[in-house]
Amino acid sequence: MKVGALLTSAGINIGLCILFLSFYSVLRKQPQNVKVYFGRRIAEQHKRLRGAFILERFVPSPSWIVRSLQCTEDEILSTAGLDAVVFNRVLVFSIRIFSLAAILCLFGVLPLNYFGQDMQHERIPSASLETFTIGNMKEKSIWLWVHCVVLYIISGVACFLLYMEYKHIARLRLLHLVRTTTNRSHFTVLVRGIPKSTHESFNNAVESFFTTYHAPSYLSHQVVYKVGKLQKIVTGAKKVYRKFKHFKGTTVDQTCRSVTYRCCLCGVSSNSFQLLPTEEQEREKPCVKNSNLNLPAEECSAAFVFFKTRYAALIVSKILQTSNPMKWVTSLAPEPKDMYWSNLWLPYKQLWIRRIATLLGSIVFMFIFLVPVTFIQGLTQLEQLQQRLPFLKGLLKGKIMTQLVTGYLPSVILQIFLYTVPPTMMLFATLEGPISHSERKKSACCKVLYFSIWNVFFVNVLSGSAINQLNALSRPKDIPMELARAIPLQATFFTTYVLTSGWASLSSEVMQLFGLIWNFVRKYILRMKEDSDFILSFPYHTELPKVLLFGLLGFTCSVLAPLILPFLLLYFFLAYIVYRNQLLFEVLMHNLVYNYE
Known part of the structure; x- marks a missing residue:
């Protein structure tokens, strides 16, 4: 060159x-x-x-x-x-x-x-x-x-x-680390590879294991559930609810602009509409955001375990819990916003x-x-x-x-x-x-x-x-x-x-x-x-x-x-x-x- x-x-x-x-x-x-x-x-x-x-x-x-x-x-x-x-x-x-x-x-x-x-x-x-x-x-x-x-x-x-x-x-x-405010994730350990038993559920197995081996520092636990396809429907409904949340009003005379969704490159409006709910309708309709639906749940072989001190959580996350390295695998739990929830239901033996x-x-x-x-x-x-x-x-x-x-x-x-x-x-x-x-x-x-x-x-x-x-x-x-x-x-x-x-x-x-x-x-x-x-x-x-x-x-x-x-x-x-x-x-x-x- x-x-x-x-x-x-x-x-x-x-x-x-x-x-x-x-x-x-x-x-x-x-x-x-x-x-x-x-x-x-x-x-x-x-x-x-x-x-x-x-x-x-x-x-x-x-x-x-x-x-x-x-x-x-x-x-x-x-x-x-x-x-x-x-x-x-x-x-x-x-x-x-x-x-x-x-x-x-x-x-x-x-x-x-x-x-x-x-x-x-x-x-x-x-x-x-x-x-x-x-x-x-x-x-x-x-x-x-x-x-x-x-x-x-x-x-x-x-x-x-x-x-x-x-x-x-x-x-x-x-x-x-010194200046960071106390976070719940600092006291939480994620446990994966929980052995499946025909005699007891994952919930009982986690409680039995940690009360036996870590009783002084163990506080509580929460098993991860796979809620299925219905949760996706609820999530989609929440997204739709957030989209139309700004359409709040009582009469047509209010200064509320309708949001028009248009199609094609020319920008011509198609099926334009405006939602003007009354106060009675607003009170009577169910709130999607705060609704508690009884979703069919399936226990996953993973759980969050909470400890009384950060030191105890750190020690538990670093040590080997059993002679089998594929069972009772512990690690510090990420922050809730950082969690990649869809991967928690994966069997730990499948990861390698x-x-x-x-x-x-x-x-x-x-x-x-x-x-x-x-x-x-x-x-x-x-x-x-x-x-x-x-x-x-x-x-x-x-x-x-x-x-x-x-x-x-x-x-x-x-x-x-x-x-x-x-x-x-x-x-x-x-x-x-x-x-x-x-x-x-x-x-x-x-x-x-x-x-x-x-x-x-x-x-x-x-x-x-x-x-x-x-x-x-x-x-x-x-x-x-x-x-x-x-x-x-x-x-x-x-x-x-x-x-x-x-x-x-x-x-x-x-x-x-x-x-x-x-x-x-x-x-x-x-x-x-x-x-x-x-x-x-x-x-x-x-x-x-x-x-x-x-x-x-x-x-x-x-x-x-x-x-x-x-x-x-x-x-x-x-x-x-x-x-x-x-x-x-x-x-x-x-x-x-x-x-x-």
């Missing part, structure tokens, strides 16, 4: 970043998009806001950037929680370590790489990016000690910074089968993904691509077209395929049978991280270096040597990947494209005037693996291909601003003028 192709890719992505960020600074000021960008704040305030028409709403402004930079760690902790603070510290660590790496490598290593061979250098726009990598150094060069010294300095400083960050996070975690099946499914999905990755690496090697597909020689004669195909198109195609990974891994994590939403997200996060490291890093390196040697992976002893030869060559692709998957995806992330599209469909196509109660949470399972992958690329390529560091450092600076804004969802009152109803 030529330097000109890299500059072309950089120019395209810089333009996209400026365009997306400008759109965001305007769209966030529009009243109809308040639910998209400030859903958490509205949910906390429980107020309906109505926008006033002012010219400033249609002018891009950097005020949200200033607000993101000015907010303190305590504000992030109080607004978004401890997870957001830890995520923010990952970005701070990356900025610190790669700032040092950029200074050392750009001024110490890059000149040695460029002048490593006795050759006639071309003009920089026409020069190959490989001349800026360690691959341009002579074998057994006397200057390789500089690379080793810089590598040891970066590694030592990284270990020191990691120690300081872990120390800081541990202190924050202890303070969070599910985990093995999802592991095999993830591995199969990784190998299926080799097909697009190999095709993408073929685009970066233009000479081999023209030999295999001769009809492309005419299309790739133009200089601009060549720069687009080799410098921009491969990373864009890879990014499009990578959009399918998080939903797939979330599906696999759900099939594992987690008992909480946080556990499901953590499992999906690990799967996405392993997938990204394997397919984006290792497969790109190996397929790029051995595109004509499909048996490269069958020789494990040669893999280290293959990596040593291939990483400097593939560092150019990783540089363009940072531009596309880093800069452009961050600017599109801050716009919340899917939220905007869904909000537009609800308001202007379906004509729904009531906002949805659904509030998006921060996607840690997609963003954290991405940040860690870029950190891996930085540590791997900093000495081998120092030219990646400026682009990587700019990514982390942009991520620091964008993610802090996403975590805060702060409303700037000088940008929006609201009238409270």
